[in-house]
Amino acid sequence: MDVSGIDEITYGADDLPVCRTFFLDWGLQLVEEDASRLVFESLNGCRVIVRRSDDAALPPAIEPGPTLREVVWGVTSADVVERFRQVVRDLPGAVDEGGRVGCTDPNGLAIRFQVSRKRDVEVECAQMNTWSDKPRMNRRSPAYERAAPIEVGHVVFFVKDVAACERFYCERFGFVPSDRYPGRGAFLRCATEGGHHDIFLLQTPDAKVGLNHVAFTVRDIHEVFGGGLHIARQGHETQLGPGRHPISSAYFWYFRNPAGGLI
Numbered sequence: 122m123d124v125s126g127i128d129e130i131t132y133g134a135d136d137l138p139v140c141r142t143f144f145l146d147w148g149l150q151l152v153e154e155d156a157s158r159l160v161f162e163s164l165n166g167c168r169v170i171v172r173r174s175d176d177a178a179l180p181p182a183i184e185p186g187p188t189l190r191e192v193v194w195g196v197t198s199a200d201v202v203e204r205f206r207q208v209v210r211d212l213p214g215a216v217d218e219g220g221r222v223g224c225t226d227p228n229g230l231a232i233r234f235q236v237s238r239k240r241d242v243e244v245e246c247a248q249m250n251t252w253s254d255k256p257r258m259n260r261r262s263p264a265y266e267r268a269a270p271i272e273v274g275h276v277v278f279f280v281k282d283v284a285a286c287e288r289f290y291c292e293r294f295g296f297v298p299s300d301r302y303p304g305r306g307a308f309l310r311c312a313t314e315g316g317h318h319d320i321f322l323l324q325t326p327d328a329k330v331g332l333n334h335v336a337f338t339v340r341d342i343h344e345v346f347g348g349g350l351h352i353a354r355q356g357h358e359t360q361l362g363p364g365r366h367p368i369s370s371a372y373f374w375y376f377r378n379p380a381g382g383l384i
């Protein structure tokens with residue numbers, strides 16, 4: 122395995138105070154803050170950064186308005202960074218910042234690779250009883266007042282050419298297809314073994330380009346509900362959910378994100 126998951130994402134947004142409130146409600150920790158940026162962390166140290174859309178430090182946007190501007194993928198060793206340094210060298214938007222190298226993907230998104238800075242975390246997760254198997258006897262399931270997301274689990278983009286994007290991630294950086302809507306959608310994971318997908322690329326008939334959503338991973342289904350109810354109580358708008366995806370088996374609750382797309 123070369124790429125282990127998402128280490129950091131950066132949004133470009135219009136209203137930083139609103140984004141600050143939103144991500145605190147979402148359950149992230151605010152670890153740095155100044156006039157130009159907000160830096161949040163999830164439980165395992167995955168970073169979510171928000172800057173102003175017109176910040177010159179940001180890579181170009183793939184769509185108008187607030188959106189995701191950069192995805193930093195964590196890799197397993199400095200050897201992988203070195204190998205990817207050679208891969209990106211001649212690609213559009215190539216950057217080499219020492220410990221972090223990157224380029225622009227075929228959809229126009231800035232991607233970067235660094236040795237993962239995420240921490241191992243121990244969290245207690247609910248045991249699930251079924252009709253045939255009951256590991257939790259005479260004990261309540263956990264109930265969450267609000268969520269504390271463990272990490273960014275995956276990102277989803279509308280892309281103009283799903284086949285080109287799939288080739289780019291798989292052939293150059295070792296991603297593996299896990300599922301497909303033939304001709305319109307590709308679910309890719311970082312490595313052969315892993316969660317269902319780390320990135321999902323979706324091509325619509327009008328070839329729209331943009332961010333669809335960023336997904337955060339929580340401990341168990343109870344935290345999906347506890348977290349979602351908290352976000353709804355704070356007045357944030359549900360787009361869809363709660364629900365369950367037929368393909369990935371994931372339980373979800375989508376909200377509108379003031380920093381861009383759905384979350």
Ligand SMILES: [Fe+2]
Binds near residue numbers: 275277334336
């Ligand atoms: Fe998702």
